[in-house]
Amino acid sequence: MIKRVIVTRPPRESQDWLRELSAAGLDAVALPLIEIRPLDDPAPVQRAWLALSNYAGMMFVSANAVDGFFASRPPSALSFGANESIKTRAWATGPGTVAALRRGGVAPQCIDAPPVDAVQFDSEALWQRVGPLVRGGRRVLIVRGSDGQHDSANHGVGRDWFAQQVRDAGATVEFLVSYQRARPGLDAAQLRLARAAAADGSVWLFSSSEAVSHLLASLPGQDWQAARAVATHARIAAAARQAGFGRVHESRPAVADILVSIESMS
Numbered sequence: 001m002i003k004r005v006i007v008t009r010p011p012r013e014s015q016d017w018l019r020e021l022s023a024a025g026l027d028a029v030a031l032p033l034i035e036i037r038p039l040d041d042p043a044p045v046q047r048a049w050l051a052l053s054n055y056a057g058m059m060f061v062s063a064n065a066v067d068g069f070f071a072s073r074p075p076s077a078l079s080f081g082a083n084e085s086i087k088t089r090a091w092a093t094g095p096g097t098v099a100a101l102r103r104g105g106v107a108p109q110c111i112d113a114p115p116v117d118a119v120q121f122d123s124e125a126l127w128q129r130v131g132p133l134v135r136g137g138r139r140v141l142i143v144r145g146s147d148g149q150h151d152s153a154n155h156g157v158g159r160d161w162f163a164q165q166v167r168d169a170g171a172t173v174e175f176l177v178s179y180q181r182a183r184p185g186l187d188a189a190q191l192r193l194a195r196a197a198a199a200d201g202s203v204w205l206f207s208s209s210e211a212v213s214h215l216l217a218s219l220p221g222q223d224w225q226a227a228r229a230v231a232t233h234a235r236i237a238a239a240a241r242q243a244g245f246g247r248v249h250e251s252r253p254a255v256a257d258i259l260v261s262i263e264s265m266s
Helices: 011-023 043-050 063-071 095-103 123-133 157-168 188-197 209-218 234-243 255-263
Strands: 005-007 028-030 035-037 057-060 089-092 139-146 172-182 203-206 228-231 247-250
Touching (some): 005 011, 011 028, 011 255, 043 063, 043 172, 057 063, 057 123, 063 095, 063 139, 063 172, 089 123, 123 157, 139 157, 157 172, 188 209, 203 234, 209 234, 228 234, 228 255, 234 247
Parallel strands (some): 005 203, 057 089, 057 139, 139 172, 203 228, 228 247
Antiparallel strands (some): 035 172
16 A cells, blocks of 8 residues: 655655646655755856857756756847857757756757657667767767765766767767755654655655665665655666665656556555
């Protein structure tokens, strides 16, 4: 029996999942394990906006990366496809990132992303679409977040892989931080919920390996052997298993697929 579903995404991103899971009759509860913060210094993002036409493509690793990038847009900056001189493509890893680009005013014809029925939404799926566009001598910018520990490194398995494909194609890859991630301080009620959900039949829903690590840091020494989780990528599932979760299922991030995975745990 599924007692509840613990949605670990940041508050804004969790709203659609909470609504749709609740509409399906599940007790969906928010327990954000990643906090999104604006940059202390937006100057590097502003410079990237003013140099937009220098890049063949900008790869956004998440909707938060898009939102952070557009939040620091200078008033004088042109946008994707604004005129013939701006041929920069906006590259998105999945539907949520595409939606964020559209909210920012990017026209659909300027966006490249995996198809909506792709088996997975990640760097590998995106490269299948944009790889033919990358040529020697071109520049590619990867827009990402920072956890405060890897600001100067191209940290992240998926985007490391993507960056290497760009280099192998003879192009230059650069990285840009557009927002900050942090571990939220869980209050007493949230900690009680997390401890209970470790063994009471709840299903944890993870869309980030970082959320798993933040959970472990918030509850050091907790036994997760009786805990169950649905992860939206193989790498996230591996992190949950390494953390000690007894049952872990992988799922596409679409809510319909997540529901199937949750039901299979009943």
